[in-house]
Amino acid sequence: MPKIRLPIALLVGIAASSYAAVTVTSPTSDWTSVTYPGVQSDYFSDEQATSVEADLVGIGIYTAVYTKFDNNNTTLTTDGEIGFRFRVAGEKSPSGFDNVLWIGLAITGVDSNPGDGITDLDVFIGYDSGSNSIGVYDPGTGSNTSPNTTSIVSTPVWSVAATGTTSNWSSVDIIDTGLPAADYNLDGGNQGGIDNTDHFFTFKIDFTLLSTAISGVIGTAFDDETAFGIVSATATQTNALNQDLNGVNGNVNDNNSTITWDALNALSPLMNSQGEAIPEPSTIALILGGIAFFFILRRRSRH
Numbered sequence: 001m002p003k004i005r006l007p008i009a010l011l012v013g014i015a016a017s018s019y020a021a022v023t024v025t026s027p028t029s030d031w032t033s034v035t036y037p038g039v040q041s042d043y044f045s046d047e048q049a050t051s052v053e054a055d056l057v058g059i060g061i062y063t064a065v066y067t068k069f070d071n072n073n074t075t076l077t078t079d080g081e082i083g084f085r086f087r088v089a090g091e092k093s094p095s096g097f098d099n100v101l102w103i104g105l106a107i108t109g110v111d112s113n114p115g116d117g118i119t120d121l122d123v124f125i126g127y128d129s130g131s132n133s134i135g136v137y138d139p140g141t142g143s144n145t146s147p148n149t150t151s152i153v154s155t156p157v158w159s160v161a162a163t164g165t166t167s168n169w170s171s172v173d174i175i176d177t178g179l180p181a182a183d184y185n186l187d188g189g190n191q192g193g194i195d196n197t198d199h200f201f202t203f204k205i206d207f208t209l210l211s212t213a214i215s216g217v218i219g220t221a222f223d224d225e226t227a228f229g230i231v232s233a234t235a236t237q238t239n240a241l242n243q244d245l246n247g248v249n250g251n252v253n254d255n256n257s258t259i260t261w262d263a264l265n266a267l268s269p270l271m272n273s274q275g276e277a278i279p280e281p282s283t284i285a286l287i288l289g290g291i292a293f294f295f296i297l298r299r300r301s302r303h
Contacts, residue, residue, distance in 0.1 A: 032275035034066060048244070056086065056246050057198055089199075100128050103232055105214070107218060112143070116145075120144040127162065139152060160205075170199065171197045175200050231266050
């Protein structure tokens, strides 16, 4: 599907993008929710293995994944910073996050399996706690159209060490103060010996480096206006999505499912790096058709 560029006037459902610098400890009210078509952002205790740090949680106004973009106060489309924030069910012992976080991008106009008509993941952004690094990863040899068919090349094509200013692991009550107590433990977890307060892991990336790395993987330009859908997940390793898949409930939520991303409701609506919602082609056609119909009626009324 060709990449679609639209004037701002035709964008619908635009999220309120924040162009302040990305700060990994800023309150979540400064961030844009990544939503999914299912009933809730993510379901409780549905990770493949039992680990609160791998269990994405989100319900109602509290989504499981967020993004934030800073355009560096320029009109350039490949500079600034982008950040991602994941909400999980708690912290196990010892302290510190001990998993892998994935953002898989299904990019408009890029198709790794031409002609099959099925959405596939074209590139991955990941945080690996083992190496404490943020990187861009090539899709593996699988078709990447479902959890079962998705593979990732474990060595990143580009990576950078995470630091105290580019990553943060904190309980939700430290980041978002003043909320009701129940809002800090969405799944109501009460496991003994575990911090059951929900936790955020947040990381940010230099967008110039990110866009260069992604462009190299997909073979075409990637910038802050490029449209994509997001599959977000947790994992125990850097070559698979094998823990919790955001937006999906329960048993189909592991790497054995052959159900496509779209059918699983595991793919977010189209957006760009600025957090702006991008209409689907059918919506664009409807908007343009409505505009044309309006002018036809107006012209007839004058006659």
